[in-house]
Amino acid sequence: MKPDVLLVGTMMPALEARLDEAFTVHRLAQAKNREAFLAEVGPRVRGIVTGGVTGASRSLMEALPALEIVAVNGIGTDAVDLDYARVHGIRVTTTPDVLTDDVADMAMALLLATARQICWGDRYVRAGLWGRQGLPLGRKVSGSKLGILGLGRIGRAIAHRAEGFGMEIAYTDVAEISGVSYRRIPALIDLAGWADILVIAASGGLQSHGIVNATVLDAIGPQGMLVNVARGSIIDEAALVAALLEKRLGAAGLDVFVDEPQVPEALWGLDHVVLQPHRASATLETRIAMGDLVLSNLAAHFAGRQPPTAVV
Numbered sequence: 001m002k003p004d005v006l007l008v009g010t011m012m013p014a015l016e017a018r019l020d021e022a023f024t025v026h027r028l029a030q031a032k033n034r035e036a037f038l039a040e041v042g043p044r045v046r047g048i049v050t051g052g053v054t055g056a057s058r059s060l061m062e063a064l065p066a067l068e069i070v071a072v073n074g075i076g077t078d079a080v081d082l083d084y085a086r087v088h089g090i091r092v093t094t095t096p097d098v099l100t101d102d103v104a105d106m107a108m109a110l111l112l113a114t115a116r117q118i119c120w121g122d123r124y125v126r127a128g129l130w131g132r133q134g135l136p137l138g139r140k141v142s143g144s145k146l147g148i149l150g151l152g153r154i155g156r157a158i159a160h161r162a163e164g165f166g167m168e169i170a171y172t173d174v175a176e177i178s179g180v181s182y183r184r185i186p187a188l189i190d191l192a193g194w195a196d197i198l199v200i201a202a203s204g205g206l207q208s209h210g211i212v213n214a215t216v217l218d219a220i221g222p223q224g225m226l227v228n229v230a231r232g233s234i235i236d237e238a239a240l241v242a243a244l245l246e247k248r249l250g251a252a253g254l255d256v257f258v259d260e261p262q263v264p265e266a267l268w269g270l271d272h273v274v275l276q277p278h279r280a281s282a283t284l285e286t287r288i289a290m291g292d293l294v295l296s297n298l299a300a301h302f303a304g305r306q307p308p309t310a311v312v
C-alpha cells in the first residue's frame with residue numbers, strides 16, 4: 001500500500017512523476033471544492049508535500065488527522081505552523097544547502113541588474129530608443145558597501161560572492177556570527193544607513209515581519225538600493241512602494257513579495273525596480289536536488305528512519 005500524500009501547489013513534472021511512483025498523490029491544486037476535497041481524502045493523508053511559500057497552515061493540518069510529515073520543497077518554514085506540528089508530533093523537513101548557491105547567485109544577479117540597469121537597458125534597446133534618447137547612468141557595484149540582513153548560509157554565500165567584487169561587507173543578525181571577518185552592525189537602521197546596498201537574506205516569520213520599514217528604507221535613502229531574495233513579509237511593502245514612487249529609495253531588486261503572485265501594480269512601470277517572480281532557487285539542477293531531498297525525507301520517514309533534513 002502506497003502512503004497517501006497531499007501535494008499543495010505544483011512541482012516540476014519529473015518530481016511529480018516520482019512522487020506518483022512512490023505515493024498515492026492527492027493534488028490540492030486540482031480540487032474544485034477545497035473543503036469537500038479535504039473532507040474526502042483528508043483522513044487518509046499521512047504526508048504533505050508543499051513549497052516554501054504555500055507551507056502548511058494550522059487549518060490545513062487540522063483537516064488531516066492522520067498527518068505524520070510535512071515535506072517542504074524549500075528552506076523557509078515561515079508558512080508552516082511549526083507549533084502545531086510540534087504539539088501533534090508531525091515531522092517537518094526542508095531542503096537546506098542545495099539551494100544556497102542559487103539564491104546567492106540570484107541576489108548578485110538582482111544587485112547587478114538593478115545597479116547597472118540591465119533590464120532598463122534591455123527595454124531601451126528593444127524599444128528602438130538607442131541613438132534617439134538618453135539613458136541615465138547606473139551605479140557602481142565594485143567596491144561599494146554591502147549590508148546583509150541575515151548572515152545564515154545564504155547570507156554568507158552572498159558575502160562570499162561580494163568579496164569577489166571588492167565590496168565592503170557588514171551584516172545585521174540576532175547574534176555575532178563566528179568564523180567570519182565581516183563587521184556586525186547590531187541595529188538594522190545603522191546597517192541601512194551605512195550600506196550602499198542592503199540585501200535581505202533573513203528568514204521570514206514573526207521575528208522579521210515588517211522590520212524593513214519606512215524608517216529603514218529612508219536610511220538606505222535615495223542613493224541606496226535594496227535587494228530582497230528572502231521573504232516579502234520582511235519589508236513593509238506599502239512603505240516600499242511609497243519610498244520608490246517618491247524616489248526616497250534609489251532602486252530595488254525584488255524576487256519576493258507579500259502576497260505572491262500579486263505584485264503591487266504601482267511597481268510595474270518603475271524603471272528603477274527589477275522584478276522577479278520568486279525564482280531564486282529556480283534552476284533545473286537545484287530543483288532536481290531539492291526534489292531528491294523531498295523524496296529522501298518522505299522515503300526515510302515512511303520506512304521508519306530519521307529523515308535526513310528534518311527541522312521538527
Ligand code: 8YV
Pocket residue numbers: 050051052053073074075076077099278279280281282
Ligand atoms: C522556492 C523558497 O521557490 O526555499 C524557499 O523557502 O521559497 C524557494 O526556494 C519554493 O519553496 C518552491 O516551492
